[in-house]
Amino acid sequence: MSGHSKWSSIKHKKGITDQKRGQMFSKLSKNITLAARNGTDPKSNSTLANAIEQARAENMPKENIDRAIKKISDKSAQLQEVVVEAIGPGGVALRIKAITDNSNRTISEIKRILTDHHAKMVPPRSIDWMFQAPTTISPEAHVQLDTLFEALDDQDDVDDVVSNLEDSPTS
Secondary structure: OOOOOHHHHHHHHHHHHHHHHHHHHHHHHHHHHHHHHHOOOOOOOHHHHHHHHHHHHOOOOHHHHHHHHHHHHOOOOOOEEEEEEEEOHHHOEEEEEEEEOOHHHHHHHHHHHHHHOOOEEEOOOOOHHHHOOOEOOOHHHHHHHHHHHHHHHHOOOEEEEEEOEOOOOOO
């Protein structure tokens, strides 16, 4: 009966769940710290109040929320927002927002992911016009774009990815 341990199966599933939860808590913590730059009182800082509300919706412990707010006073851990623009498979415009304490590391990781998925970075604000009209792409390019989104989502610092893609791809 080798390989039929119920505990082993539970342990592996719990490990995967805990890893995803940890990544989510890390992103939420960065959002809270970034929002706390404008004031640590949620009553006067609506951005901070929204970030805290998102964290509570994900069942983030109160200690983690308080630690993220207190982190703003620590000068060694100053977070900043980085926005990278790119052209993805099928000519889709991408705007990638990341929150990081090391912009050089984050930009190089994003650039590596883009290169691996046949996308390329473009100069800032050069694709703004592409967001005026949504685009459609082939099903093959849509599959490539899905794998690119998954890879970007797995990167810890990436907070949000926006594209100019319509919901339904062309046939």
